[in-house]
Amino acid sequence: MTQRRVTIKQVAAEAGVSITTVSHVLNDVLGKRVHPDTRARVKDAAVRLGYAPNVLAQSLRTQRSNTIGLVGDEIATTPFAGKMILGAQDVALSRDAVVFVVSTGYQREVEHREIEELLRRQVDGILYAAMYHREVELPPQLASVPTVLINASCTAPGVPWVVPDEVAGGQDAAEVLLAAGHRRLAFINDVDEIPAMFGREEGFRRRAAQAGLGADDLQIVTAETDPGGGYTAARRLLQGDQRPTAIFCFNDRLAMGVYRAATELGLRIPQDLSVVGFDNQEFVADGIFPGLTTIELPHYDMGVWAAEQLFDRIEAEPQATKPAPTARLRGPVIYRDSVAPPPWVQDPGERREPSDRRANAGSDGAAPTIHMNK
Amino acid sequence: MTQRRVTIKQVAAEAGVSITTVSHVLNDVLGKRVHPDTRARVKDAAVRLGYAPNVLAQSLRTQRSNTIGLVGDEIATTPFAGKMILGAQDVALSRDAVVFVVSTGYQREVEHREIEELLRRQVDGILYAAMYHREVELPPQLASVPTVLINASCTAPGVPWVVPDEVAGGQDAAEVLLAAGHRRLAFINDVDEIPAMFGREEGFRRRAAQAGLGADDLQIVTAETDPGGGYTAARRLLQGDQRPTAIFCFNDRLAMGVYRAATELGLRIPQDLSVVGFDNQEFVADGIFPGLTTIELPHYDMGVWAAEQLFDRIEAEPQATKPAPTARLRGPVIYRDSVAPPPWVQDPGERREPSDRRANAGSDGAAPTIHMNK
DNA sequence: ATCAGTTGCCCAATCGTTTTGCTGCGACAA
DNA sequence: TTGTCGCAGCAAAACGATTGGGCAACTGAT
Numbered sequence: 109m110t111q112r113r114v115t116i117k118q119v120a121a122e123a124g125v126s127i128t129t130v131s132h133v134l135n136d137v138l139g140k141r142v143h144p145d146t147r148a149r150v151k152d153a154a155v156r157l158g159y160a161p162n163v164l165a166q167s168l169r170t171q172r173s174n175t176i177g178l179v180g181d182e183i184a185t186t187p188f189a190g191k192m193i194l195g196a197q198d199v200a201l202s203r204d205a206v207v208f209v210v211s212t213g214y215q216r217e218v219e220h221r222e223i224e225e226l227l228r229r230q231v232d233g234i235l236y237a238a239m240y241h242r243e244v245e246l247p248p249q250l251a252s253v254p255t256v257l258i259n260a261s262c263t264a265p266g267v268p269w270v271v272p273d274e275v276a277g278g279q280d281a282a283e284v285l286l287a288a289g290h291r292r293l294a295f296i297n298d299v300d301e302i303p304a305m306f307g308r309e310e311g312f313r314r315r316a317a318q319a320g321l322g323a324d325d326l327q328i329v330t331a332e333t334d335p336g337g338g339y340t341a342a343r344r345l346l347q348g349d350q351r352p353t354a355i356f357c358f359n360d361r362l363a364m365g366v367y368r369a370a371t372e373l374g375l376r377i378p379q380d381l382s383v384v385g386f387d388n389q390e391f392v393a394d395g396i397f398p399g400l401t402t403i404e405l406p407h408y409d410m411g412v413w414a415a416e417q418l419f420d421r422i423e424a425e426p427q428a429t430k431p432a433p434t435a436r437l438r439g440p441v442i443y444r445d446s447v448a449p450p451p452w453v454q455d456p457g458e459r460r461e462p463s464d465r466r467a468n469a470g471s472d473g474a475a476p477t478i479h480m481n482k
Numbered sequence: 483m484t485q486r487r488v489t490i491k492q493v494a495a496e497a498g499v500s501i502t503t504v505s506h507v508l509n510d511v512l513g514k515r516v517h518p519d520t521r522a523r524v525k526d527a528a529v530r531l532g533y534a535p536n537v538l539a540q541s542l543r544t545q546r547s548n549t550i551g552l553v554g555d556e557i558a559t560t561p562f563a564g565k566m567i568l569g570a571q572d573v574a575l576s577r578d579a580v581v582f583v584v585s586t587g588y589q590r591e592v593e594h595r596e597i598e599e600l601l602r603r604q605v606d607g608i609l610y611a612a613m614y615h616r617e618v619e620l621p622p623q624l625a626s627v628p629t630v631l632i633n634a635s636c637t638a639p640g641v642p643w644v645v646p647d648e649v650a651g652g653q654d655a656a657e658v659l660l661a662a663g664h665r666r667l668a669f670i671n672d673v674d675e676i677p678a679m680f681g682r683e684e685g686f687r688r689r690a691a692q693a694g695l696g697a698d699d700l701q702i703v704t705a706e707t708d709p710g711g712g713y714t715a716a717r718r719l720l721q722g723d724q725r726p727t728a729i730f731c732f733n734d735r736l737a738m739g740v741y742r743a744a745t746e747l748g749l750r751i752p753q754d755l756s757v758v759g760f761d762n763q764e765f766v767a768d769g770i771f772p773g774l775t776t777i778e779l780p781h782y783d784m785g786v787w788a789a790e791q792l793f794d795r796i797e798a799e800p801q802a803t804k805p806a807p808t809a810r811l812r813g814p815v816i817y818r819d820s821v822a823p824p825p826w827v828q829d830p831g832e833r834r835e836p837s838d839r840r841a842n843a844g845s846d847g848a849a850p851t852i853h854m855n856k
Numbered sequence: 857a858t859c860a861g862t863t864g865c866c867c868a869a870t871c872g873t874t875t876t877g878c879t880g881c882g883a884c885a886a
Numbered sequence: 887t888t889g890t891c892g893c894a895g896c897a898a899a900a901c902g903a904t905t906g907g908g909c910a911a912c913t914g915a916t
Contacts, residue, residue, distance in 0.1 A: 190561075197585060207583060207584075392769060395735055
């Protein structure tokens with residue numbers, strides 16, 4: 109079935125030259141002289157036959173496969189995976205490389221086998237991606253091959269990584285609410301002690317403190333990060349005597365629960381209660397009513413950053429052991445309709461953000477900021 | 483940086499034999515005799531050195547890369563992509579193959595370039611995946627290489643494809659509602675004329691007719707397949723004089739809008755109105771309250787089926803041109819809490835399905851049925 | 857006519873495998 | 887002693903490319 113593809117030998121025959129010459133002209137090898145006429149003849153033959161080099165053979169010879177592997181822990185269940193893959197793929201393609209994607213299902217043994225498989229295939233480097241931001245321990249096999257982490261950090265020296273800027277995310281969330289005039293805020297945080305949990309809270313607290321909010325103005329509770337958790341937490345918050353006018357949710361799913369609690373309590377969003385989410389899971393944030401203002405995680409950008417770093421490392425001279433760069437990328441605030449001024453300052457004519465506008469957060473303006481070391 | 487991997491030559495030296503012998507023992511070539519002692523020595527040397535063959539070289543020699551490509555139109559935005567990839571990957575891995583994933587973004591020119599890149603890399607075959615079920619026209623480049631379609635059909639002969647069984651889905655939806663006792667049904671269908679639109683309606687109608695429902699008992703309207711569309715359509719349906727007691731939605735996002743409309747009209751789900759969705763988008767169906775009973779699309783299974791077909795074709799003798807198999811896979815009904823008996827027969831003690839049970843639909847019981855030709 | 861320098865192209869080795877012979881050797885029969 | 891046979895193993899030719907080193911043929915100067 110597979111019709112054999114055209115080889116360089118056939119092109120050589122067609123053009124009446126040696127394969128050496130064909131290779132020289134097709135690769136524009138400098139220092140090699142070939143007559144313009146011959147050059148034309150070869151090129152012509154190549155297109156006429158529809159020649160495309162066999163990358164396997166090329167790779168074997170050049171010791172460069174122009175192939176990278178992306179190993180993820182859970183490719184299937186989140187839409188985030190796709191964005192990271194896409195980011196990586198876009199830069200790969202711009203360098204004539206292709207990406208092997210494998211998913212480990214969090215099983216160390218599967219991971220081992222799959223990485224081994226990638227190495228046997230002579231990948232030039234590996235992107236190691238986590239679906240939620242966390243610290244990982246790198247499989248030892250990866251020591252011998254250039255590696256970059258996505259959405260994960262590690263303590264091993266020499267390994268670049270990129271993660272979301274959780275602190276900035278927390279700040280941006282606070283900023284959005286403060287800018288709308290809120291002074292009594294709540295944050296429903298994740299119960300799990302992961303970087304996002306610490307970072308977002310730190311950022312949120314910091315920005316609130318900057319604005320002069322006291323301890324009483326800021327309620328922070330934790331919950332399971334699903335609609336049920338958000339519902340329970342919100343009921344408690346909203347029935348308390350110090351009812352917040354705005355709630356920042358660890359993620360969008362949690363916010364769904366908050367919406368339900370608000371509805372049940374007769375609170376309208378955003379008139380009576382403002383809500384900010386996190387993740388910008390399109391189907392959730394854009395699907396609930398009113399649309400959820402939320403903070404996007406920079407999955408695509410992380411994929412791009414990591415892939416670029418990876419190729420840099422691959423192309424770098426082996427002896428040049430520069431320190432591994434790391435980055436925290438800030439995601440944009442996605443403005444929808446869940447934030448308005450608090451009830452006491454509300455003036456219908458002056459809603460702050462138009463629906464569905466996509467813009468960047470906060471006072472520092474500018475495009476998604478990138479903070480990185482070295 | 484990349485530490486060169488062990489080659490067969492080194493193993494040969496270590497074991498004191500020729501590379502031929504190493505190859506023979508490591509591949510268990512039949513018809514080749516090698517002394518048990520030597521055999522042991524070679525194997526030992528191989529593991530001691532941590533030898534793993536260079537797949538590039540192997541492929542070059544054997545003309546088989548054990549690599550397949552998956553080209554999708556939109557990898558990033560739906561969680562469905564991940565499931566198809568995972569399905570394909572699982573069977574690939576069981577055959578010692580790996581999957582290249584590329585995403586075309588619906589751009590024909592990008593698609594062409596990416597497929598070309600895959601072919602240069604000597605992939606053994608290609609999976610061509612659509613993110614929503616539709617009929618596609620195959621890029622001509624794919625004529626020369628084994629190809630299987632996922633979630634798409636095509637008229638080209640000799641190309642296997644697999645799609646969801648839309649008709650069965652429509653029937654299952656009707657079955658769920660009829661079994662709960664509903665007799666006045668509505669279906670909010672997609673406005674776009676795609677296979678899912680036709681198939682689901684056909685199935686829904688057919689099952690309703692079987693149950694003896696007349697034209698008046700069945701309202702079918704169309705809408706944009708997003709929450710807004712569902713909202714508008716549901717308002718209209720629920721305010722009409724022939725208010726249905728149950729609504730089947732073309733997809734889960736649409737159902738979100740139906741939920742909102744119901745809430746606004748003071749109708750409780752499922753007591754006053756039952757709802758069935760389609761897609762089982764976890765974050766949506768499991769996130770809204772009450773949990774949405776819905777029909778899952780068999781993305782993972784389609785990935786598996788397609789990959790298996792692909793490998794079969796790859797391994798088949800070239801002359802053996804069997805007719806291309808095609809399949810329509812039925813997805814399971816995912817029972818949650820949005821379906822109950824209609825108001826007039828309601829008996830609180832007898833809710834039909836426990837929450838969150840995962841089971842198969844309807845009267846025909848059994849595991850997800852597979853219908854296929856040949 | 858000779859020589860040096862340039863031009864234009866090709867030979868052959870190489871990358872790491874698989875695979876098709878072939879060969880050297882001991883055993884056994886004639 | 888010679889011939890035959892089975893066993894173990896090896897040499898070498900692929901696979902399809904890249905690349906360092908040569909080698910003719912031509913040019914122009916002497």
